[in-house]
Amino acid sequence: MSTKTTRGKGKVSNNEEYREISPADFFYRNRDLAGFSNPTRSLYSAIRELLENSLDACELYKILPNIHIRLSLEGDTEDVKDSYTYRIRIMDNGSGIPPEHIPSSFGQILFGSKYRLRQVRGTFGLGGKMAILYGQITTNTPATIISSVGNGKSYEFLIRIDILKNKPEVLNKKVHKNKIAWHGTIVDFLLDGNYVRAMPRVLEYLRQTALVNPYAEITFIDPSGRLYKFERVTFVMPEPPKETLPHPYGCDVELIRRIISASKCTDMLTFMSTHFHRIGKKTAQRFLTYAKIKKKTNPHKLNSSEIVHIVQMMKTYGDFLPPDASCLSPLGKDLLGAGIKKELNPEFIHVEQRKPSAYSGFPFIVEVGIAYGGDIPASSGIILYRFANKIPLIYDEASDISRKVINEGINWRYYKIAPNLPIAIISHICSTKVPYMTVGKEFIADRPEIEREIKAAIKTVARYMRIFLSRKNRIEHERKRIDLFARYLPKVAKFSTELAGKKKIPDIEPLLRSIRRYGKKED
Amino acid sequence: MAKKRIKRQSSKKKRIKRQSSKKKRIKRQSMKKRKEMTLKKLRSFGGVLYNQLNKGEFPWIEMPSRSTSNILYDDRLKQYILGKKHVKRSSRNIRHIRPVTQLVWTASFAYTLNKQGKTSTLRDIFYSAQAFDVPFKNQQESDNIITDLETVLGFAREDFNIFPEERSQIFGDLTIEYTVPGYEGNSLNLTTHPDGLAIGPALTTSDFKSTKANKIIVIEKGAMFTRLIEEKAFKKFKAILIHTAGQPPRSTRRIIRRLNKELGLPVYIFCDGDPWGMAIAITIICGSANAAHLKELATPEAKWMGLYSSDIQKYKLPSTKLKVIDIKRLRDMRKDPRYIAKPWKTQITHFLQNKRKCELEAFSRYGLDYVVKKYLPEKLNRL
Numbered sequence: 041m042s043t044k045t046t047r048g049k050g051k052v053s054n055n056e057e058y059r060e061i062s063p064a065d066f067f068y069r070n071r072d073l074a075g076f077s078n079p080t081r082s083l084y085s086a087i088r089e090l091l092e093n094s095l096d097a098c099e100l101y102k103i104l105p106n107i108h109i110r111l112s113l114e115g116d117t118e119d120v121k122d123s124y125t126y127r128i129r130i131m132d133n134g135s136g137i138p139p140e141h142i143p144s145s146f147g148q149i150l151f152g153s154k155y156r157l158r159q160v161r162g163t164f165g166l167g168g169k170m171a172i173l174y175g176q177i178t179t180n181t182p183a184t185i186i187s188s189v190g191n192g193k194s195y196e197f198l199i200r201i202d203i204l205k206n207k208p209e210v211l212n213k214k215v216h217k218n219k220i221a222w223h224g225t226i227v228d229f230l231l232d233g234n235y236v237r238a239m240p241r242v243l244e245y246l247r248q249t250a251l252v253n254p255y256a257e258i259t260f261i262d263p264s265g266r267l268y269k270f271e272r273v274t275f276v277m278p279e280p281p282k283e284t285l286p287h288p289y290g291c292d293v294e295l296i297r298r299i300i301s302a303s304k305c306t307d308m309l310t311f312m313s314t315h316f317h318r319i320g321k322k323t324a325q326r327f328l329t330y331a332k333i334k335k336k337t338n339p340h341k342l343n344s345s346e347i348v349h350i351v352q353m354m355k356t357y358g359d360f361l362p363p364d365a366s367c368l369s370p371l372g373k374d375l376l377g378a379g380i381k382k383e384l385n386p387e388f389i390h391v392e393q394r395k396p397s398a399y400s401g402f403p404f405i406v407e408v409g410i411a412y413g414g415d416i417p418a419s420s421g422i423i424l425y426r427f428a429n430k431i432p433l434i435y436d437e438a439s440d441i442s443r444k445v446i447n448e449g450i451n452w453r454y455y456k457i458a459p460n461l462p463i464a465i466i467s468h469i470c471s472t473k474v475p476y477m478t479v480g481k482e483f484i485a486d487r488p489e490i491e492r493e494i495k496a497a498i499k500t501v502a503r504y505m506r507i508f509l510s511r512k513n514r515i516e517h518e519r520k521r522i523d524l525f526a527r528y529l530p531k532v533a534k535f536s537t538e539l540a541g542k543k544k545i546p547d548i549e550p551l552l553r554s555i556r557r558y559g560k561k562e563d
Numbered sequence: 564m565a566k567k568r569i570k571r572q573s574s575k576k577k578r579i580k581r582q583s584s585k586k587k588r589i590k591r592q593s594m595k596k597r598k599e600m601t602l603k604k605l606r607s608f609g610g611v612l613y614n615q616l617n618k619g620e621f622p623w624i625e626m627p628s629r630s631t632s633n634i635l636y637d638d639r640l641k642q643y644i645l646g647k648k649h650v651k652r653s654s655r656n657i658r659h660i661r662p663v664t665q666l667v668w669t670a671s672f673a674y675t676l677n678k679q680g681k682t683s684t685l686r687d688i689f690y691s692a693q694a695f696d697v698p699f700k701n702q703q704e705s706d707n708i709i710t711d712l713e714t715v716l717g718f719a720r721e722d723f724n725i726f727p728e729e730r731s732q733i734f735g736d737l738t739i740e741y742t743v744p745g746y747e748g749n750s751l752n753l754t755t756h757p758d759g760l761a762i763g764p765a766l767t768t769s770d771f772k773s774t775k776a777n778k779i780i781v782i783e784k785g786a787m788f789t790r791l792i793e794e795k796a797f798k799k800f801k802a803i804l805i806h807t808a809g810q811p812p813r814s815t816r817r818i819i820r821r822l823n824k825e826l827g828l829p830v831y832i833f834c835d836g837d838p839w840g841m842a843i844a845i846t847i848i849c850g851s852a853n854a855a856h857l858k859e860l861a862t863p864e865a866k867w868m869g870l871y872s873s874d875i876q877k878y879k880l881p882s883t884k885l886k887v888i889d890i891k892r893l894r895d896m897r898k899d900p901r902y903i904a905k906p907w908k909t910q911i912t913h914f915l916q917n918k919r920k921c922e923l924e925a926f927s928r929y930g931l932d933y934v935v936k937k938y939l940p941e942k943l944n945r946l
């Protein structure tokens with residue numbers, strides 16, 4: 041059979057089969073995108089997604105988080121295998137979920153309550169369900185969810201995810217009395233994984249989560265029954281983020297179309313001043329003049345090319361106020377400082393928070409801490425702890441923007457910071473949209489605006505480190521100096537007495553004292 | 564001629580009595596006296612520091628600077644000396660406290676060493692310090708402190724019984740008397756052993772009793788030294804032979820000086836005919852910049868006997884071409900004040916023109932006794 045290459049003319053007999061796949065199916069096929077690539081990484085990702093959901097559920101309502109995670113081995117454990125079956129159970133004291141939303145929240149991919157513009161950990165309506173989906177495909181068992189919003193009842197659901205339809209399948213539902221008005225959520229299911237291999241990352245993840253959430257109490261019981269307890273060190277919580285409207289710099293054609301279809305406004309002036317962040321009557325007027333759009337135009341009557349025009353004008357108009365940061369919930373100097381002290385126990389620490397800034401219409405705040413000594417090991421480079429929206433980023437550090445700034449953007453010699461010092465930098469980026477490079481939420485892409493802020497913050501904290509180090513060096517130097525005299529002067533006295541053939545060694549205490557007094561003056 | 568130039572010490576103490584047997588007798592117990600002086604010096608050094616401490620002062624030491632700018636060539640003494648510049652080391656100074664301690668320790672260690680009549684080597688000192696918790700970083704540091712002590716006291720380290728490792732040899736009709744413990748009073752004639760005797764601590768510290776020799780011949784190479792013994796040259800020329808084995812160690816330079824000063828014997832230096840041989844000769848005669856702080860190592864009256872560049876031509880000795888590095892060395896020597904005088908200057912020019920060099924072994928070309936029968940008599944006669 042001879043196959044000819046066609047030149048773009050003539051009929052092609054197309055035998056392909058066309059069909060749609062559901063989001064659940066898509067993520068089932070591409071689960072490694074979301075961090076579920078192998079038994080080790082999947083176990084880590086499951087713990088992390090569930091814990092982040094629990095923290096979100098507490099923080100949005102300013103509830104001091106109490107979270108318990110238990111991982112236990114299921115079934116036969118005798119053989120040496122690549123992966124084992126575990127039961128994971130996580131319980132929080134968060135807001136709980138209204139019963140009508142429980143099945144979808146855990147059984148329908150891309151369903152969630154976090155699509156609004158405010159700083160939260162979750163984003164895609166994906167994480168928790170990926171964990172459950174992974175459990176389902178590896179163990180073929182359903183998941184149990186128990187939740188209450190703190191009224192008289194709590195609800196228990198046994199659900200499976202119908203992958204092809206992307207719909208939850210409720211296998212069983214129970215209603216319990218809840219006299220103590222408990223609020224919170226329990227998620228319980230089986231999944232395959234390899235804890236022995238995942239352990240270092242899991243523990244590191246928990247430790248860093250505790251660092252960046254010092255007001256949370258987290259306990260973890262590992263498969264051997266060992267209890268890890270991360271204690272709360274403060275009762276102060278950051279203000280919950282407020283929801284915000286989209287900023288004109290961050291809008292695209294699709295977003296404008298959606299806003300229009302949901303809007304009740306009938307003229308452009310009210311439309312502009314109602315639906316966008318930082319646009320009032322005056323700004324709306326000036327913008328419309330700039331964009332050559334009549335105030336009276338009805339937004340519902342705009343055609344496609346007019347919408348494209350508006351988006352272009354929004355991008356080029358230079359006088360919008362920058363997005364404000366009320367939709368963000370940074371930790372602040374004190375809380376971040378408390379977290380660092382708690383987990384790293386350092387000798388010295390300094391934290392800086394930058395003023396809010398924005399990239400492509402999304403506000404963000406950079407917070408950076410620097411710490412010396414304590415539990416920080418000396419290493420050839422500077423140790424980096426990365427956080428975004430209060431979650432630790434563990435994997436792919438080498439590709440992260442903060443690492444890039446530390447390695448390439450700063451002249452450390454200027455700050456008298458040499459290799460092999462026990463120094464750690466803690467960088468935290470808060471934003472309504474953290475520019476992750478992947479769905480797996482592991483590292484931050486290079487955005488010039490973010491890079492600039494990180495660099496400025498690191499330079500500031502490095503200056504404080506320099507002051508600390510030079511003081512420390514001075515004290516150290518002084519101690520060595522006094523030690524040297526204390527070591528050698530008595531010897532000079534002894535040897536010269538012997539050599540001179542005398543009996544009584546001269547008293548050198550006054551000399552040593554004079555050294556010390558001089559030393560104090562120097563300090 | 565040679566004899567005319569040698570200064571006879573007129574003082575009674577240093578004079579060498581002539582005996583009927585033509586043997587020179589030396590009365591003086593010079594080494595013992597010297598020992599006592601060394602001990603006294605060491606003790607008073609300790610006393611100075613002790614008094615400073617008693618006055619509530621941080622102990623300090625002052626000594627001539629040994630920096631290159633302070634090393635000068637003294638035309639009258641014909642050797643390197645230290646200039647007027649002094650340095651002060653105060654234990655008040657953080658950088659000096661350690662060296663001052665090491666210096667006092669070295670002094671007290673040397674004192675004990677001398678008191679007990681024991682000797683030590685440079686390497687030994689480096690290790691001994693560790694036992695007293697005044698460790699040196701390396702031997703270079705300890706060698707340097709010992710040089711400091713020499714500079715402070717004006718005595719060579721051999722005086723306080725610290726010797727280098729290298730040894731050279733001596734052979735000839737000289738009777739010595741040991742002063743080292745266990746051998747005090749024992750005497751020995753240096754012709755006893757046909758290989759020659761090592762110039763070690765015992766020999767360096769012994770007194771010269773008597774000699775029939777009337778000159779010293781210092782030889783660079785072992786082969787020539789052995790030849791002169793075998794050919795009975797020491798008898799024929801009435802010479803004490805000294806083998807330096809390259810650059811002579813300081814103890815050997817001391818012995819040469821003592822033989823010259825105490826016995827009044829003229830010294831002839833016999834080296835390879837190249838710039839490096841000349842350098843050996845000049846070190847014996849004028850001393851080296853490294854030892855500018857010590858006056859009693861040089862022998863200004865010693866004579867460079869050969870090999871001259873002109874000898875190579877005259878005696879038709881087998882020779883090799885000068886290398887680039889030899890020529891460079893010769894050019895440098897022209898700027899060195901020690902080589903200004905007669906045989907040096909003319910020979911340097913001769914070397915540079917003739918461009919040949921020659922080792923002592925080259926004499927063998929004309930038979931084993933050629934050097935004794937022909938070269939040495941002619942040379943000694945002319946000097």
Ligand SMILES: Nc1ncnc2c1ncn2[C@@H]1O[C@H](COP(=O)(O)OP(=O)(O)O)[C@@H](O)[C@H]1O
Binds near residue numbers: 151161
């Ligand atoms: N522990 C919990 N407490 C309260 N609500 C929860 C909890 N876990 C999940 N949810 C709800 O389920 C939704 C989907 O969660 P998830 O699949 O992890 O996506 P995302 O966190 O990105 O929104 C969340 O938006 C939240 O409304």
Ligand SMILES: [Mg+2]
Binds near residue numbers: 089092161163166168
């Ligand atoms: Mg989530």
